[in-house]
Amino acid sequence: xxxxxxxxxxxxxxxxxxxxxxxxxxxxxxxxxxxxxxxxxxxxxxxxxxxxxxxxxxxxxxxxxxxxxxxxxxxxxxxxxxxxxxxxxxxxxxxxxxxxxxxxxxxxxxx
Amino acid sequence: xxxxxxxxxxxxxxxxxxxxxxxxxxxxxxxxxxxxxxxxxxxxxxxxxxxxxxxxxxxxxxxxxxxxxxxxxxxxxxxxxxxxxxxxxxxxxxxxxxxxxxxxxxxxxxxx
Numbered sequence: 165x166x167x168x169x170x171x172x173x174x175x176x177x178x179x180x181x182x183x184x185x186x187x188x189x190x191x192x193x194x195x196x197x198x199x200x201x202x203x204x205x206x207x208x209x210x211x212x213x214x215x216x217x218x219x220x221x222x223x224x225x226x227x228x229x230x231x232x233x234x235x236x237x238x239x240x241x242x243x244x245x246x247x248x249x250x251x252x253x254x255x256x257x258x259x260x261x262x263x264x265x266x267x268x269x270x271x272x273x274x275x
Numbered sequence: 276x277x278x279x280x281x282x283x284x285x286x287x288x289x290x291x292x293x294x295x296x297x298x299x300x301x302x303x304x305x306x307x308x309x310x311x312x313x314x315x316x317x318x319x320x321x322x323x324x325x326x327x328x329x330x331x332x333x334x335x336x337x338x339x340x341x342x343x344x345x346x347x348x349x350x351x352x353x354x355x356x357x358x359x360x361x362x363x364x365x366x367x368x369x370x371x372x373x374x375x376x377x378x379x380x381x382x383x384x385x386x387x
Contacts, residue, residue, distance in 0.1 A: 196374055207365055207378035208319075215374070253318070255376075261307060261326065263376050267318035 166191050170254045170266035177244055177273050185239040185269045187228075187254035195256035197221075197230055197237040202251045202268070211239075211252070249273045277302035281366050281379040288386055294339075294353040296382050298366030301347065306368040308349040309376070310341055313363040325349060361386045 170187040177183060189195065196215045200208040212221030217232035226241045237254060254266040278301045288294060300306050310322040321334045323341035331341050338357060342350045349366060366379040 198375070200378075205381075205383075207381045208367075210375060210377065213375060257374070257376070261324060261332075262321070263309075265319045270316075 166256075166264050168254050168256060168264050168266035170252075170269055173251075173268070173270035175269060175271050177271070179246055179273055179275050180243045181273075183239070183241040183244045183248075183271070185252055185254075185271070186236070187238055187266060188234070188236045189254070189256050189264070190235065191256055191258055191264075193258035195258035197228070198255040198257070198263075199226070199228055199237070199239050200253040200255060200265075202253065204250075208253060244271070244273045246273045246275050277368075277370075277377065279366060279368055279377060279379040281364075281382050283382060284380065285383045286385070288356050288384065290358055290386055291355045294351070294356050294360070294384070296351040296364055296366075296384075298349040298351075298379055299347055300368045303347070303368070303370055305346060306370060308343065309367040309369075310349065310351050311365040311367065313365060313381075315362070319365070322351070356386045358386050360384065 167190050198213045199211040201211045202208045212223040214221040214230040217230050220229045228237050228239045249272050251268045251270045253268045255263050257263045280299050307326050309324045311319045313319050325331050325343045328343055340352050364382045367376045369376050
């Protein structure tokens with residue numbers, strides 16, 4: 165069935181390190197892909213999205229490229245900051261009603 | 276611009292008591308509305324979604340129910356809370372094209 169698989173956390177990095185959080189999806193349709201970020205005690209915020217193959221979503225230094233051939237949407241950032249510490253969720257949608265979310269990856273960035 | 280409100284922000288309730296959580300959206304019409312639950316340190320579990328007034332789809336059978344009495348109002352209810360109902364409840368909406376989902380600030384429910 166439809167699902168999202170993202171790497172288990174927590175991921176612990178030092179400030180200015182390179183970040184990759186892997187995400188793959190299984191969908192019977194042709195989905196739009198999303199990354200959301202959740203800071204402690206808050207709701208989810210849209211970080212970036214891509215709606216078709218080879219599109220690159222980007223925001224606040226984060227990037228992810230829609231790879232249809234590998235059904236992946238990995239999140240990357242070249243230099244993380246302490247303020248990036250949060251939980252990151254990969255998600256997709258293709259039928260306008262239901263969204264499918266991964267289980268979330270907690271990122272801890274140490275100074 | 277669109278905004279989404281949830282209240283209360285936090286709630287502590289005894290086992291067996293009733294529950295009512297409210298979500299309202301401003302700045303849009305005929306949104307799709309969603310209720311999710313997030314257990315501590317866990318991912319999102321879709322509970323209910325609604326594509327219009329009075330139209331509710333249930334994803335997980337449990338002692339919770341949802342209602343949509345107005346276009347931009349979505350209510351989550353229970354007649355008798357269980358300990359397992361504790362969690363962080365998130366309301367979300369999507370617009371007419373259904374492409375992107377936007378979340379409210381959440382309600383932290385603790386059942387004792």
